[in-house]
Amino acid sequence: MNKNIIPAEYKEEIKKLKEEVYEANLKLVEYKLVIHTWGNVSGITKDRKFMVIKPSGVAYDLLSADDMVVTDLENNIYESKYNPSVDAPTHTLLYKANPDMKGIVHTHSVNAVAFAQSGQDIPCYGTTHADNFYGPVPCARALTPEEIDGEYEHNTGLVILETFKNRNIDFKATPATLVKEHGPFVWSFKSPMDAVNMALTLETVAEMAIKTSMVSNFKSSTAQPALVKRHYLRKHGKNATYGQKAK
Amino acid sequence: MNKNIIPAEYKEEIKKLKEEVYEANLKLVEYKLVIHTWGNVSGITKDRKFMVIKPSGVAYDLLSADDMVVTDLENNIYESKYNPSVDAPTHTLLYKANPDMKGIVHTHSVNAVAFAQSGQDIPCYGTTHADNFYGPVPCARALTPEEIDGEYEHNTGLVILETFKNRNIDFKATPATLVKEHGPFVWSFKSPMDAVNMALTLETVAEMAIKTSMVSNFKSSTAQPALVKRHYLRKHGKNATYGQKAK
Amino acid sequence: MNKNIIPAEYKEEIKKLKEEVYEANLKLVEYKLVIHTWGNVSGITKDRKFMVIKPSGVAYDLLSADDMVVTDLENNIYESKYNPSVDAPTHTLLYKANPDMKGIVHTHSVNAVAFAQSGQDIPCYGTTHADNFYGPVPCARALTPEEIDGEYEHNTGLVILETFKNRNIDFKATPATLVKEHGPFVWSFKSPMDAVNMALTLETVAEMAIKTSMVSNFKSSTAQPALVKRHYLRKHGKNATYGQKAK
Amino acid sequence: MNKNIIPAEYKEEIKKLKEEVYEANLKLVEYKLVIHTWGNVSGITKDRKFMVIKPSGVAYDLLSADDMVVTDLENNIYESKYNPSVDAPTHTLLYKANPDMKGIVHTHSVNAVAFAQSGQDIPCYGTTHADNFYGPVPCARALTPEEIDGEYEHNTGLVILETFKNRNIDFKATPATLVKEHGPFVWSFKSPMDAVNMALTLETVAEMAIKTSMVSNFKSSTAQPALVKRHYLRKHGKNATYGQKAK
Numbered sequence: 009m010n011k012n013i014i015p016a017e018y019k020e021e022i023k024k025l026k027e028e029v030y031e032a033n034l035k036l037v038e039y040k041l042v043i044h045t046w047g048n049v050s051g052i053t054k055d056r057k058f059m060v061i062k063p064s065g066v067a068y069d070l071l072s073a074d075d076m077v078v079t080d081l082e083n084n085i086y087e088s089k090y091n092p093s094v095d096a097p098t099h100t101l102l103y104k105a106n107p108d109m110k111g112i113v114h115t116h117s118v119n120a121v122a123f124a125q126s127g128q129d130i131p132c133y134g135t136t137h138a139d140n141f142y143g144p145v146p147c148a149r150a151l152t153p154e155e156i157d158g159e160y161e162h163n164t165g166l167v168i169l170e171t172f173k174n175r176n177i178d179f180k181a182t183p184a185t186l187v188k189e190h191g192p193f194v195w196s197f198k199s200p201m202d203a204v205n206m207a208l209t210l211e212t213v214a215e216m217a218i219k220t221s222m223v224s225n226f227k228s229s230t231a232q233p234a235l236v237k238r239h240y241l242r243k244h245g246k247n248a249t250y251g252q253k254a255k
Numbered sequence: 256m257n258k259n260i261i262p263a264e265y266k267e268e269i270k271k272l273k274e275e276v277y278e279a280n281l282k283l284v285e286y287k288l289v290i291h292t293w294g295n296v297s298g299i300t301k302d303r304k305f306m307v308i309k310p311s312g313v314a315y316d317l318l319s320a321d322d323m324v325v326t327d328l329e330n331n332i333y334e335s336k337y338n339p340s341v342d343a344p345t346h347t348l349l350y351k352a353n354p355d356m357k358g359i360v361h362t363h364s365v366n367a368v369a370f371a372q373s374g375q376d377i378p379c380y381g382t383t384h385a386d387n388f389y390g391p392v393p394c395a396r397a398l399t400p401e402e403i404d405g406e407y408e409h410n411t412g413l414v415i416l417e418t419f420k421n422r423n424i425d426f427k428a429t430p431a432t433l434v435k436e437h438g439p440f441v442w443s444f445k446s447p448m449d450a451v452n453m454a455l456t457l458e459t460v461a462e463m464a465i466k467t468s469m470v471s472n473f474k475s476s477t478a479q480p481a482l483v484k485r486h487y488l489r490k491h492g493k494n495a496t497y498g499q500k501a502k
Numbered sequence: 503m504n505k506n507i508i509p510a511e512y513k514e515e516i517k518k519l520k521e522e523v524y525e526a527n528l529k530l531v532e533y534k535l536v537i538h539t540w541g542n543v544s545g546i547t548k549d550r551k552f553m554v555i556k557p558s559g560v561a562y563d564l565l566s567a568d569d570m571v572v573t574d575l576e577n578n579i580y581e582s583k584y585n586p587s588v589d590a591p592t593h594t595l596l597y598k599a600n601p602d603m604k605g606i607v608h609t610h611s612v613n614a615v616a617f618a619q620s621g622q623d624i625p626c627y628g629t630t631h632a633d634n635f636y637g638p639v640p641c642a643r644a645l646t647p648e649e650i651d652g653e654y655e656h657n658t659g660l661v662i663l664e665t666f667k668n669r670n671i672d673f674k675a676t677p678a679t680l681v682k683e684h685g686p687f688v689w690s691f692k693s694p695m696d697a698v699n700m701a702l703t704l705e706t707v708a709e710m711a712i713k714t715s716m717v718s719n720f721k722s723s724t725a726q727p728a729l730v731k732r733h734y735l736r737k738h739g740k741n742a743t744y745g746q747k748a749k
Numbered sequence: 750m751n752k753n754i755i756p757a758e759y760k761e762e763i764k765k766l767k768e769e770v771y772e773a774n775l776k777l778v779e780y781k782l783v784i785h786t787w788g789n790v791s792g793i794t795k796d797r798k799f800m801v802i803k804p805s806g807v808a809y810d811l812l813s814a815d816d817m818v819v820t821d822l823e824n825n826i827y828e829s830k831y832n833p834s835v836d837a838p839t840h841t842l843l844y845k846a847n848p849d850m851k852g853i854v855h856t857h858s859v860n861a862v863a864f865a866q867s868g869q870d871i872p873c874y875g876t877t878h879a880d881n882f883y884g885p886v887p888c889a890r891a892l893t894p895e896e897i898d899g900e901y902e903h904n905t906g907l908v909i910l911e912t913f914k915n916r917n918i919d920f921k922a923t924p925a926t927l928v929k930e931h932g933p934f935v936w937s938f939k940s941p942m943d944a945v946n947m948a949l950t951l952e953t954v955a956e957m958a959i960k961t962s963m964v965s966n967f968k969s970s971t972a973q974p975a976l977v978k979r980h981y982l983r984k985h986g987k988n989a990t991y992g993q994k995a996k
Contacts, residue, residue, distance in 0.1 A: 043953055044946060046877075065984075065992030094983060094991050116877045118953065122960035125875040126969045134372040134436040136293075136363045153975035160979055189875040189972040205291060212290055212365065218963050219369035222465050225473045226966045228373045231436040234400035238407055242341060243312075250341050251312030380619040381683040383540075383610045452538060459537055459612065466616035469712050472720045475620045478683040481647035485654055489588060490559075497588050498559030628866040628930040630787075630857045699785060706784055706859065713863035716959050719967045722867045725930040728894035732901055736835060737806075744835050745806030 012086040014078060018058060022078060025051050025060045030073035032111065032200040033062045039208045041115040048093035049113045051200040052103055056081065059100060063090030094161060101165030102195065106179050111200030113207045116191045119214035123147060124186040130213060131230045133220045137213045138231060138239035139250075142181035145210065146171050150188045168193065181240070184210045259333040261305070261325060269305060269325060272298045276307045277320035279358065279447040284315060286455045288362040295340035296360045298447040299350055303328065306347060310337030341408060348412030349442065353426050358447030360454045363438045366461035370394060371433040377460060378477045380467045384460045385478060385486035386497075389428035392457065393418050397435045415440065428487070431457045506580040508552070508572060516552060516572060519545050523554045524567035526605065526694040531562060533702045535609040542587035543607045545694040546597055550575065553594060557584030588655060595659030596689065600673050605694030607701045610685045613708035617641060618680040624707060625724045627714045631707045632725060632733040633744075636675035639704065640665050644682045662687065675734070678704045753827040755819060759799060763819060766792050766801045771814035773852065773941040774803045780949045782858040789834035790854045792941040793844050797822065800841060804831030835902060842906030843936065847920050852941030854948045857932045860955035864888060865927040871954060872971045874961045878954045879972060879980035880991075883922035886951065887912050891929045909934065922981070925951045 014022060032049040036042045045068065050061035060076050077092040079085050081100045085092065093099075099112045123130050129144035130137070148171040155163040168185050171177070183206055184194040194210055196203035220228045243250040261269060279296040283289045292315065297308035307323045324339040326332050328347045332339065340346075346359045370377050376391035377384070395418040402410040415432050418424070430453055431441040441457055443450035467475045490497040508516060526543040530536045539562065544555035554570050571586040573579050575594045579586065587593075593606045617624050623638035624631070642665040649657040662679050665671070677700055678688040688704055690697035714722045737744040755763060773790040777783045786809065791802035801817045818833040820826050822841045826833065834840075840853045864871050870885035871878070889912040896904040909926050912918070924947055925935040935951055937944035961969045984991040 043949055063993065064990075090993055091990075116953075116957075118957050118960060121875065121877060121957050122964045125957065125961040125972070126965035128964060134368060134438070136368060136438065150973060151976065153973070156973075156975040156979045160983075189976055191875070191877065208290055212363075216365050216368050216372065218960060219365060219465060220372040221966075222469065222963065223369045223375060224373035225468075231372070232397060232400070232403075234403040235398070235436055238403045242407075249311075249338075252310065252337055381615065381685070383615060383685065455537055459610075463612050463615050463619065466612060466712060467619040469716065470616045470622060471620035472715075478619070479644060479647070479650075481650045482645070482683055485650045489654075496558075496585075499557065499584055628862065628932070630862060630932065702784055706857075710859050710862050710866065713859060713959060714866040716963065717863045717869060718867035719962075725866070726891060726894070726897075728897045729892070729930055732897045736901075743805075743832075746804065746831055 012080075012084055014058070014086045018053060021053055022058060022060065025053060025058075026076040026078075027073045029060045029062065029076050029200050030071070032113070032204045033071075033076075034068065035201065035204045036113070036115060036207070037068060039204070039211075041117040041204075041207055041211060047113070047115040048095055048099075049111065049200050049204060050093075050096070050099045050103075051111050052109070056103065056107065058086065059096070059103060061092045061096050061099060063088075064093050066090060095164075097159065097161040098165040098168070098193065101162060102168065102193070105165075105169050106195070106197075108197050109179070109195050110198055111196045111203035113194045113200075113203040114191065115194070115207050115211070117207065117211040117214075119218055120186065120192040120211050121190075122218060123214055124191050125189055127188050130186070130210075130217050131228075132236055133217055133228055134231050135235065135239040136216060138236040139243050140206070140209050140213065141184060142236070142240045142244075143177065144230075145182060145184050145186060145192075145213075146175055146177060147186040147188055164190075181244070259327075259331055261333045265300060265305060268300055269307065272300060272305075272307045273323040273325075274320045276309070276323050276447050277318070279360070279451045280309045280318075280323075281315065282448065282451045283360070283362060283454070286451070286458075288364040288451075288454055288458060290363075294360070294362040295342055295346075296358065296447050296451060297340075297343070297346045298358050299356070303350065303354065305333065306343070306350060308339045308343050308346060310335075311340050313337060342411075344406065344408040345412040345415070345440065348409060349415065349440070352416050353442070353444075355444050356426070356442050357445055358443045358450035360441045360447075360450045361438065362441070362454050362458070364454065364458040364461075366465055367433065367439040367458050368437075369465060370461055371438050372436055374435050377433070377457075377464050378475075379483055380464055380475055381478050382482065382486045383463060385483040386490050387453070387456050387460065388431060389483070389487045389491075390424065391477075392429060392431050392433060392439075392460075393422055393424060394433040394435055411437075428491070506574075506578055508580045512547060512552060515547055516554060519547060519552075519554045520570040520572075521567045523556070523570050523694050524565070526607070526698045527556045527565075527570075528562065529695065529698045530607070530609060530701070533698070533705075535611040535698075535701055535705060537610075541607070541609040542589055542593075543605065543694050543698060544587075544590070544593045545605050546603070550597065550601065552580065553590070553597060555586045555590050555593060557582075558587050560584060589658075591653065591655040592659040592662070592687065595656060596662065596687070599659075599663050600689070600691075602691050603673070603689050604692055605690045605697035607688045607694075607697040608685065609688070609701050609705070611701065611705040611708075613712055614680065614686040614705050615684075616712060617708055618685050619683055621682050624680070624704075624711050625722075626730055627711055627722055628725050629729065629733045630710060632730040633737050634700070634703050634707065635678060636730070636734045636738075637671065638724075639676060639678050639680060639686075639707075640669055640671060641680040641682055658684075675738070753821075753825055755799070755827045759794060762794055763799060763801065766794060766799075767817040767819075768814045770801045770803070770817050770941050771812070773854070773945045774812075774817075775809065776942065776945045777854070777856060777948070778809060780945070780952075782856040782945075782948055782952060788854070788856040789836055789840075790852065790941050790945060791834075791837070791840045792852050793850070797844065797848065799827065800837070800844060802833045802837050802840060804829075805834050807831060836905075838900065838902040839906040839909070839934065842903060843909065843934070846906075846910050847936070847938075849938050850920070850936050851939055852937045852944035854935045854941075854944040855932065856935070856948050856952070858948065858952040858955075860959055861927065861933040861952050862931075863959060864955055865932050866930055868929050871927070871951075871958050872969075873977055874958055874969055875972050876976065876980040877957060879977040880984050881947065881950050881954065882925060883977070883981045883985075884918065885971075886923060886925050886927060886933075886954075887916055887918060888927040888929055905931075922985070 324335040
């Protein structure tokens with residue numbers, strides 16, 4: 009057992025967060041976004057002092073909500089029976105760079121991985137994509153051998169941040185990325201479960217994109233900008249008409 | 256709450272229609288034609304004064320039949336807790352143009368969307384298609400930026416009507432269309448549930464068409480006209496031999 | 503009600519056969535080889551006087567075993583509430599040409615239909631195929647417009663018989679065929695349920711064949727003859743080593 | 750009944766092994782890696798004197814754990830009601846060549862078979878693959894007609910051994926192979942069930958590889974060596990960081 013103690017005032021919030029993160033991890037399996045113990049979901053406390061994340065490589069039927077691992081954003085482990093997911097340093101870096109981000113998911117869902125493995129963005133071919141991601145879902149550059157041999161998971165997070173900065177992409181408008189030769193990271197500014205729902209959306213959009221290529225014998229062009237804008241803004245922002253508002 | 260009052264004589268019919276439309280919306284999920292709250296089904300009263308449609312963006316487990324939204328064909332909302340689907344103006348336009356139409360479905364089913372995203376008709380490659388759609392399922396032209404920035408959902412309906420008129424397609428013989436870079440709309444002249452069943456048929460036919468292209472390395476030709484005619488008329492019209500007739 | 507009476511001595515055999523055929527039809531849906539009321543399975547009495555087949559176009563949840571339709575091999579209907587499947591004349595012709603055949607299935611399973619729609623045989627790419635079908639699964643020639651406009655379902659059966667005769671294919675060694683631009687017919691010399699199991703095998707083999715083309719960018723060659731022969735004879739014939747024999 | 754008697758001291762171990770092998774065979778069906786009675790799983794006693802394997806061609810609903818077949822590594826059958834899987838001689842040869850191997854699985858899973866049927870290795874396109882297989886999953890050379898006509902299943906094992914020897918592949922680092930024009934064999938140095946889990950992993954990795962080819966129009970390159978090494982060693986060997994260690 010690690011020696012770091014969670015302050016008493018966090019106990020209730022962390023208990024609730026562990027339940028949320030646990031349920032969100034189970035949903036990954038139910039949605040068929042992962043097999044075995046692949047994938048991981050995390051959440052964060054309101055003051056962003058603690059992250060809760062799935063343990064590394066433990067079978068789901070051996071886990072309870074209480075087994076979710078608590079770390080701080082420097083990756084120190086607090087009062088946890090298990091080691092956190094090996095990808096935890098990627099999560100913490102994304103949380104630090106995005107002070108409003110509430111949940112992060114990493115999956116190996118097949119269609120999104122296919123784009124990641126081919127090193128390509130998922131192009132915005134239509135409104136299903138535009139309703140959820142404003143522009144292509146970017147595939148980050150490959151890590152260098154030095155980045156891989158060093159703090160690999162931390163460097164994975166750095167390359168994601170670099171991609172969004174260099175390409176001027178908004179983490180809120182495009183809540184997902186592909187790590188090259190690896191797979192997707194997806195996030196939410198609402199909750200861990202919302203991030204999992206977005207991971208299912210990403211997988212569906214990726215499957216549609218592959219089939220769009222098939223239908224057109226690899227000759228499809230991306231959706232027209234006016235349509236992409238209309239659909240994105242129909243669901244997001246202050247003039248959104250989709251969903252229910254206070255009347 | 257909106258102020259429009261449903262006249263007392265409609266209460267019973269609308270209660271029943273809400274149940275039909277609710278069950279039909281649930282079927283969309285069961286058939287895996289949509290994920291999350293995507294897609295929508297509507298129905299219409301016998302005198303075509305009121306449409307009942309799914310609310311916009313509310314999770315299915317929060318909905319009951321009574322939460323289905325009532326509008327008239329001018330898109331005024333009547334005594335409803337929720338906003339209707341954003342696509343409601345496309346539905347009302349199709350109902351107005353087709354005085355016998357009884358149910359309309361919009362989905363984001365993957366294989367049909369692939370054709371819509373590539374801007375192609377679903378070709379009639381065989382009898383599974385011809386049993387249900389007499390000729391290709393047409394993909395409408397792209398909306399212009401002006402049409403998109405204007406009354407978008409209404410204009411979507413107009414482009415569908417234009418496509419069927421210009422190409423001389425019968426809404427009854429071909430009960431589905433693709434909206435370019437978007438997805439399918441499907442309808443029925445029997446009931447909302449029948450429209451959902453036809454949406455599953457469309458998705459299956461679209462999947463078959465993609466795989467037909469794969470098998471032939473994109474060299475398939477469409478089914479011969481005599482066969483298409485025979486199969487369509489075997490199931491439809493006064494000389495149909497498929498199914499059960501009064502004996 | 504039709505006036506033809508089933509002789510009393512057949513009542514018990516036909517009751518049992520109706521149950522077998524009913525269960526086999528339900529299995530088509532469970533195996534996902536059809537949606538809705540698509541597809542049909544038939545069986546035959548021992549003396550080959552009566553065929554039992556699914557009614558045409560009745561929803562499964564409205565059917566019981568007793569609703570299966572009884573005909574003779576000249577397509578006369580006996581004491582049945584419903585019309586038989588429209589494809590019944592194809593079934594009766596195959597039974598007449600094959601005095602040992604015990605069950606026939608017609609499906610619209612997606613991968614097999616893809617080959618039928620592209621007018622291609624399913625090539626024997628490996629042992630999964632060779633274990634079950636000795637050589638390619640043949641795609642019959644297209645019917646002529648005259649054959650389509652005439653006794654269409656009867657002519658469909660004739661074209662299958664012509665294909666097996668002209669290409670010198672054994673109905674026992676290759677228990678399936680594709681009707682061009684339509685879909686598969688599959689049979690068994692054991693039972694209606696065994697024919698349904700073979701229809702699932704055919705669909706799986708067809709899916710493998712499409713993916714084999716994908717993997718090789720349409721450059722795969724068929725399995726070597728010695729391997730095909732070994733696998734077929736490992737499961738079939740007097741020197742078979744697969745399965746359980748009396749010891 | 751064969752006359753070979755299992756020595757009394759093995760009864761308990763073999764009873765337990767039969768249960769493990771039975772459960773692992775059922776998992777093949779649950780994971781959708783096989784249909785019907787296809788595929789087989791085996792396990793081995795601690796002293797490697799007895800193998801337990803699925804019977805050949807018996808429906809799962811007729812089998813209990815006790816029906817699993819016991820053989821020695823020379824393929825003699827001991828006190829078993831049924832014949833073993835026809836592939837048993839391939840299993841025994843792999844066990845003899847690998848003194849630590851604990852379980853072997855043969856499936857006809859669709860995506861892995863597609864690579865086997867096209868005679869291609871499954872390339873390592875990304876980290877999902879590298880986490881589990883260190884380098885490509887090799888496709889063995891075709892058997893010669895003489896090898897096929899001779900001791901076919903034994904020769905299948907010999908060709909697998911030849912492939913791993915000639916290409917200098919470690920059975921522990923790459924726990925799967927493809928038999929050309931046939932399908933995958935997968936193994937584990939832990940247990941029969943672990944081998945089945947790896948067979949599911951292989952199928953998923955194969956599906957990802959096919960879709961990666963689709964996304965890139967057959968132009969994908971394999972993952973960079975530094976990344977493959979990092980991921981493999983993150984999960985395997987003495988410096989592994991994945992999963993839970995004694996602390």
